[in-house]
Amino acid sequence: MSTPPQSPQPAGQPAQPPQQPAQQPAVPPQPTAYPYPNPQSPPAGAFYAQPTLVGQPVPGQPQPGNPYTQPPQFGPVPPAGGGGGAGRAVLWAAVGAVVASAAWAAGVFLIGGKGASADLxxxxxxxxxxxxxxxxxxxDEYPENDSSPTRTSLKDKALDEGYCSLGLKKSGSSYSDAYLTMQLDLHKKTDPAAEFTATWKNYGESHTGYDVDPVEDIGDEAYLVxxxxxxxxxxxxxxxxxxxxxxxxxxxMSYSTYLTSYDEDKDPPALTDVTDWLKTDAKATLKQLQN
Structure with missing residues (x-):
């Protein structure tokens, strides 16, 4: 049986092997330190949550800034089964440090809670x-009574509060000529001193056009705005x-009046009179609310 003639190979060129279909080598999945799927090429139909950004809190993990939620920083603890006597000594030293730290923290909480009683x-x-x-x-200035003042009260383990808002009426007035509000707060869990001073002493800095004056002989501190x-x-x-x-x-205790026009019998009292009344009545109120 005769063999078909082959095309001659050009001189100086090696013989070419027969062509086979190209195949991709199978590459096993590679380990990676990145805990999320590749965001550049997710599988079709898959959905991945965005990875947590650096600096954002992770639920269930200790948060920075709170020393009581951080794990103890005493370095690695050697395995219990190795290291001989020296290893066991280091282990018990680390355990003792943890116990001592926990006891110190508990002592701080107990002593702090006992010593920080409310000064009511x-x-x-x-x-x-x-x-x-x-x-x-x-x-004398506002003899008519408000028939429906607004009042609220609150009793809570952290705060007791009494509040009143009422309208002040001159003789013959159908509507309120001025308004008066009074609020007493008993802070039973936190000392309000620092925030009270910051709020009222600096009121003129955060509110334009107000005068602020300290007032003597009322409580520990008082300010008139x-x-x-x-x-x-x-x-x-x-x-x-x-x-x-x-x-x-x-x-x-606050007083306010808003005017659009004046007439002789509706003139509001002078502001100096109002501030004197506030001082007198605040002293009287605090005295009768103190057992």
Whole structure:
């Protein structure tokens, strides 16, 4: 049987092997330190949550900044079964350090909790602040009673509070000519001193156009905040607040009036009179709410 003639190979060129279909070598999955799938090429139809960014808290993990949620930083503990006597000594030293640290932390909590008792000085927050607060100094100027004042009260393990807001009426007025609010807070878990001072002493820095003056002889510290924008017949407003702190108890008494026009029998009282009334009535209220 004759063999078909082959095409001659060009001189100087090696013989070419027969062509086979190309195949990709199988490569097993490679280990990686990145715990998430490759975000550049996820499998079709798959969905992956975005990886947590650096600096974001991870649920269930100790958070930075709180020494009581961090694992003890005593270095690696040697295996219990190796290292001989020296290894066991290092192990017991590390365990002892952990126990001592836990006992110290517990002692801080126990002593701190016992020593940080609330300084309430015998005050009690009434359930009806409107009938318990004294505002008698305003009665000559505003003799009409508010028939439906707003009042609230709160009793909680962290805070007791009594609040009242009422309208002040001149004789013959159908509507309120001014407003008065009174609020007593008994802080039973945290000392309000630092925040109280920061809020009221610096009130003029955070609120434009207000005068702030310290007041003597009321509680541990007190501040009078006032503003008068009235200008002849064009109207305006007059506002005054007396903020008092006595131990862990705070009392805030505020007066405000808003005017659009004046007539002879509707002129508001002078701001100096209002601030004197606030001081007198705040002292009287605190005295009668202190057992």
């Amino acid at each position: 000085r015998g005050y009690s927050a009434p359930s009806n602040m409107c009938s318990s607060a004294d505002y008698a100094s305003f009665k 006032s503003q008068d924008t009235t200008n002849g017949s064009s109207g305006g407003s007059r506002y005054a607040t007396l903020a008092v702190r006595d131990g862990w108890v705070t009392y805030i």
